[in-house]
Amino acid sequence: MMGNFSIAMFVSRLFYFYQILILVWCILSWIPLPQNGVLQGIIGAIDTLVSPYINLFRRFIPPFGGLDFSPIVAIIVLGFIQRLIMGTIV
Secondary structure: OHHHHHHHHHHHHHHHHHHHHHHHHHHHHHOOOOOOHHHHHHHHHHHHHHHHHHHHHHOOOOOEOOEOOHHHHHHHHHHHHHHHHHHHHO
């Protein structure tokens, strides 16, 4: 029983971490940042992790009034997927 709990906590934290990455990615897209080698590397890594998932939703959700709502929908869908997976683990 303890093994399932440990796996569930790990999976839950992975989902939470990815949701935070999406939020950081959104915030970084709004802020003009200097062209720093290390900073650009970090931003590039976050973009590499987040963009493929966000682009799935961008295909179906066009920008509305200049605002991109696909990250919000992506986080909501990620929450649903998390609940489904957690329901099967626990």
